[in-house]
Every structure is written in C-alpha cells, then in structure tokens.
Amino acid sequence: MARKISMKQAINEALDLEMKRDPTVIVMGEDIVGGAGAPGEEDAWGGVLGVTKGLHAKYPGRLLDTPLSESAYIGAAIGAATCGMRPVAELMFLDFSGVCFDQILNQAAKFKYMFGGKAKTPVVIRAMVGAGFRAAAQHSQMLTPVFTHIPGLKVVCPSNAYDAKGLLIQAIRDDDPVIFCEHKNLYGHETDVPAEAYAIPFGEASVVREGKDVTIVSYGLTVQRALEAAEKLAKDRIQAEVIDLRTLSPIDWDTVVESVESTGRLVVVDEANPRCSIATDVAARVAQEAFNALKAAPQMVTAPHAPVPFSPVLEDLYIPTADAIAKAASKIASHAIAA
C-alpha cells in the first residue's frame, strides 16, 4: 500500500525490510545507535541525521556503533562482506572517504577481478552527498564522479523517496560493492512509496518527464531542479524531457541516447565539479553515439571548479539552479518553437 513518506523514512524502511528478510544484513557506522561507548539511552542518535533511528530496538546486536575511524570500520565491513555478511556501512559524509579510500579503491573494487570472479563483496557504503546544507567545504561535496571512475564499484544516487527505497534494497541484495549516495537536502522530500519491499534494477534510468524539444539528464537533487526548469520551459512552449539516471555505474546509455536522438538537444546537469564529471561523461558519450542527431552543442550545467563555499549566498549560487538549467535549455532549444 502506497503512502507519502520522506526519503529519510524510505531509507530506514529499506534497511528494516532487508534486515527482517536476511539475517546476514548488518549496519555499521558512527553514532548509528547511541554513540560508541556512550552511557545512557541506546538508540539516542540513529545516525547523525537519524536515518537509522528505531532499528536498534528491532534488531538488537545487528547495528554496530563504530569508533571514529573510517579506515577501520569500512575495512571491517568490506572484510565481513567477503566472509558472507551483507553489511551496510554508513560513512556519514562521502567527503570522509579519503581516509578509507584504499579499502574501497584497492580492495573492495578489485576482489572479484583479482580472485577470478570467485570472491563476492556484497557491501553497501551509504553516505551523504551534496551542498546546500550550510556544512561548508568538507561536508558538502558531490564526489559521485570519483567513485564512478573506478571499475568494480556500483554508484547509486536517488532523486526521491520511491527510488531511494527500491535502489537501496537492490544495493543490499547486489553481490558487488555499492556506493549509495544520499543527498542530504532530499531527506525531507516526500513521494508515494509502497509499504512492501521492491527492488529497482541498476542501470535503468527513469524518464520522469516526456518532451520533444530538449533532453535534460541529471541525478540526485538536481533532478528536482531539472523538473522545475521543465515547468518554466513549458511556459515558453519548450517541451523538455527529463531523465533521472538513478545509477551512475552502471549507467543507462540507451535511454539517454534514444532520447537525444528524438530531441536533438542535450543539457546535462551535475552538482559535481565540472571537470571529469558525470556531465562530461554524458556529453562525450552522446557526442560520440548520437552526433548526427544533435542540432546544437550539448550544454553542461554544473557546480563551478571550486570547493563548496560556506557563505550561504555563495553556496546557493554554487548548486545548479532551475533558472540556470532553463537558461541552458533555452539557449539551444528556443528556436525549436518557431518550427
């Protein structure tokens, strides 16, 4: 039965349902229960923003508060995964991945390949991504391109509660390491979500709005911005198709290319920094695969090549806005209306 819940609740529900279904699913992270060694009330925290709150009481002993050492507990989660568990490790902010990068880059991502396909590493690393939370440069980055670059990792970044639940369930059931990126400014975003368990397959983009004049491709929070932009464009009689990639690795090239083949115009929106990003990746692939269909140069709307500023005014300018997206689309599609 579907009802409206927030993305935060949807993630909690996915963990709940999978822990109930499969006893090998465990959750590890800093403060996900009550804080390591802290006296007093257990389940006081449920993670820094309360995503795992309530699970400790249902599954005692299966949510592990870890020391403040990402290299230790991400390594432990990856090790446990190779030994038959299905750990979900909460990295809090993906910005902290620097200190546990060897475990992710050189271990988890490589096992399947270096052991001839015999090793499975079914670990999920959940982490917050993105700006707009007034959390400054070290807690606000969109590092999705860094992980998408690495073969052997799957990278997921949902744009809404429905997708977050189905993609997280798929991530937990998947036998490969998955980097699950949760935009902190989407935690309160509500959509219709069924109460039952369901899995959304990886590598299948969602066409969230149909249109014939221009294709806008994005993922995460900026999908919502792209939809706002499409509304603005519709007032100018430009019909934008909006594609939510949902997973960046694997990525659904077919849906993107087919759409551009019909619209002839592409705008890629990426909250990551512009160089070597999802935006450059999609633009390059489309230029190669659908060059003859293009009626205009692909446009990229991204954050600037700078760390996320702490000044709220600057931070708001930093993330691609609906206006910026609409402007980029108008630039290449405005002459479509005359036709």
Added chain:
Amino acid sequence: MTDESVKPIVMPKWGLSMSEGKLTGWLKTAGDKIAVGEQIVEVETDKIAGVVEASDAGVLRRTIGEVDAVYPVKALIGVIADASVPDSEIDAYVASYVTPAADEEEEEEKSAYAFVDTPVGSIRYAKRGERGDAVVLVHGFGGDLDNWLFNIDALAAKTTIYALDLPGHGQSTKAIPENGLLGLAKGLLGFMDALDVERAHLVGHSMGGAVSMLAALEAPQRVQSLTLIDSAGLGSEINADYLAGFVSASSRRELKPVVEQLFADPKLVSRQLLEDLLRYKRLDGVEAALSTISSQFQADGKQRTVLGPELKGFDGPILVIWGEDDRVIPAAHANALAGAKTEIISGVGHMAQMEKASRVNELVLAHLGV
C-alpha cells in the same frame, strides 16, 4: 442566469486518481454540429490518453481549452448549445462558470480505495455508487482495478460497483490460492462474502472473464449475469508470447512493446501507465505470483480452461464483448458461447473497456437492464 440548453464540455475524471488532464487536440471545430457520442476532444492523463465524447447534442459553440494545456478535472474546456442560443448568452455562461472544487470529493474518493480481509488474504477494492444491483468488475492477468478507470463512474451512476484487485495483483495479497483460476474464482466469491454481497452481476476482462465464469459455475445462485470482455476461457488460443513477455519484462524498454500489444492504438500506452506497471511488477513476490498464475492459466501456448460451448449449470444472461483487433485472445472466441449476446467492436484491441469505454459502458448498462 444561464439557459439550460447551454451544455458544458468539461475535463473528464477518468479513474479514482485523476485530478487533471492535458488537452491534446480538438477533433471538432467551433461551429460543428455534434451528435451524442461523437468524439470531440482528445485528452491525456498521466495514465492514458482518451477521447471525450459528447453527452449532449447541439452545436460546438466554443472551444475554450487550448491544445497542450493542462486543466483540472471539471474545468470548462468547451461549450455545446443549440444554434439558436445567442452568443451573448454563451459568453455569459463561460464567464460565470466556476470549476467545482475537488478537495472534498477527493477525500471521499481516496477512501473509496479500501482493503478487506478474505479467506485468500487481504484484497484491495473500490466501491462506487449506491443504487441498484451490485456489479463486480474483475480485471485480467497482470491488471488491477484501475483497468476500469473509464468505466467505474459511468456504471456507478446506475448500479453499485465493486472493483477488486485479484490475489497476486495490484495492492492485494501476493499469495496465490491453489487450484489456478478456480482458486481465483473462489477468492472472488470469498470477497463477495466479506462485503456481504449476496448476489452480483460479474463483469470480467480477459482472465477475469474466465474467473467470473468459474465463479458463476461454482455458485450460480450468486451470479445474476455475466459480461465477458475479450475473455479467456472461451477457446484454447492465446498469445503466449504476450504472457511470457509480461512476466519477464523488468524494464520500461522491455515492457513497452509487450503492453502495446494490448491496444489497437499503441500510442495509448503512456509513460505513466508503464511506470505504474513496473512499480507493481517490482514488488517482492509479484514475479513469482504472475509466473504461477500464468502456468496455471496456460500451458504450451494453449489456455488450460476452456468453458463452453455452453456454460452448463449457469442459466443467467451472458453478454460477450470483443475488440476486433485483439492481439492477445482472438475475437473469433466471441462466438464460442451458444445463447450469449455478442458484440464485436472494430478498431479496438484487447483492452476494449479502455479503448472504447463509452460503447462498452453503454452495452453493459443495457445488458444489466438499468
């Protein structure tokens, strides 16, 4: 202040969840003479595209709705009136028209989706209308009660409509009763018990037609009449590729060509229709349920349950409706039941109740004698 001879054309409400629709094209221009039932304007909802047909005769005096614009349900999109009505009166009508607020009604309709516990598990259903005989709408394989979105309101004007999600379908239990279609038929009777519906007219589509017939044979005293739309159970041929494709499709790209086979006009398959189907198919247990039902329903490309040429043991009236271009179950099966009234509709595929809703509604109401 307005003459009763001025008739509004409004954004229709197709299905319980529709709150607005996009006008996609006028099929008539202002000044055209309109007869009742004529197709006037095309509308697209987030579920499906359809055509608004005239419920009043006259002259199309105004086309107010703009192409590609979105209007709330019941918003005025056009005006029909006799040629003798002066323009000033039409203008006054348009100026004073107020779109009825949907809020209160919306709440009421939301609660029209309900759940009931039955011996086969939890069943979701919608109940609409309060007068006349009880009518139960039974969808087909892989469908749900929203397959009746163009029919529920029209039929509920003169009857009490119950539309359910069969076990394994929609938001009902995903546990499948034993004994194949007969199990589903017993589940249907159990659903009627749970709602204290002693006797009802059964309207079944596709597999739901076979389920309705089996229910009528199981408990003939409880079934007042049968309406079978593009029904299973009347012959052995069936498009097994469709069934297999529907069960296995897990992406939009795989599902689209499969679902397009249901309609004579594949353009009716909207993005949202596919998305809703995928949302259902992704639920844990659905693929297994569909696969079980499919194997109980057909083997080696043939339907396993063939009833007729007569439904021995059921004496009630039977109406058979078929889309001439049905690509799932051939329209030739329409003549399988001796003694049934038969209507074949041209230019329509397997989803006759959606593709030519007004005709199907008319036939069903006439069959029920209301």
